[in-house]
Amino acid sequence: MRVACLPAEGEDHVTEPRTDTYDEWLRARVPERGLRPKAAAVLDVLVSQPRRASYGSAGELAQLAGVNVATVTRTAQALGFAGWPALQQELRARYLSSLSAGQVAAEHAGAGSPSSRSLRRDLDSLAVLNRRLDEAVLLTIAEAVAAARRTVVVADGSYAAVGLALAHNARLAGYPVAAVTAGDSELANVVATLGAEDVLIAISFWRLYESTVLAAHEARSRGTRVFALTDAASPALAAAAEEVVMVPAEGEAFFPSLTAGVAVAQALVTQLAAVDPARTSASIEAAEAMWAKFGLLHRRPTPPS
DSSP: OOOOOOOOTTOOSOOOOOOOOHHHHHHHTSOTTOOOHHHHHHHHHHHHOHHHHHHSOHHHHHHHHTSOHHHHHHHHHHTTOSSHHHHHHHHHHHHHHTSOHHHHHHHTOOSSOHHHHHHHHHHHHHHHHHHHOOHHHHHHHHHHHHHSSEEEEEEOGGGHHHHHHHHHHHHHTTOOEEEEOSOHHHHHHHHTTOOTTEEEEEEOOTTOOHHHHHHHHHHHHTTOEEEEEESSOOHHHHTTOSEEEEOOOOOSSSSOOOHHHHHHHHHHHHHHHHHSHHHHHHHHHHHHHHHHHHTOOSSOOOOOO
16 A cells, blocks of 8 residues: 655644544545445444454445445445455554554454464465555665665664664665664654655554654654555554555554564565665675674585585
C-alpha cells in the first residue's frame, strides 16, 4: 500500500498528532459524494462491530449488513482499498491498536500449540506482504537513502530489532545509516541536527510510540525526507511521511510480530545495494578486510584457487 502525505503549501511547522480513532478513520475515508445506501449499511457494521469486522469473512459482513458479498467488495473499494482482504488487514491492525496488551493476548487465545500458531501467523503475514508490497515505494526509499547526507532510523522498544537490522546492513552496503534506539534524549539530540539533506525512517507498530511520531513530524518540519514502516497508516504518523510501507505485524501473543518488518528491512537494503553496486562492493570488501584484522569471525572465506 502506498500512502503519500506531503505538507500543505506554505506549511513549515510541526503538525500536531491527529485524532485517529477507529470510527473517525473509517468515516474520513468516505468519498465526498458519499456512499450508496447498501454501502452505507456495510460501513455502519464496520464502525459498530469492529471485532467482527476485523476477523469475519466478507460473507459474514454481508449477512450482518443485509447485502451481498459483492457490495462488501465495492464498499472496500469506495473506501480506497483494492478489496475486502486489504481493508480487513488495516481494520484488524487498527482494532488491535485500540486494545491493551492483556486484551490483545486474550484475542489470540486459542486451541492448539501456541508456537505453531505463531509460526503460521508469520507465514500468513509474509504471504500477504509478498502480494501487496509496492516495490516502487522501496525503490523510492532506497534512492532517497543513497542520495542523503545521512539516514536516521527511529525504532523503539522491540521494534529496535527491525531498525538495527536495517541500519547495520545499510552501513555495510556503503551508506551512512544509524539507528536511534537509546531513548528519547538521544532521539531529541539527533533530530535537532537533521536538515534537508537527510532522511528519517520511522518504524513503529501497534499503538505507536509517541516519540517516534513526534520525531517524524519534527524532521518533516526541517525539510528532512521522512518514510514510515508501520502496520496501520495512522494519520498521526502518515501525515509526516512521504511514503508509508504497510507491514503486517499481528502476532499470536500480547506483542506484535517483527517477522514481516525484518523482511521489509532486508528487502529495502537489498534494493539499496542495487542502486550503486560498485559502491556497495567496495564497502563490503573494506568491511571484510577489517573483520580479518580484528579476527571477528570464526569461519573465514577460502582464498580463491
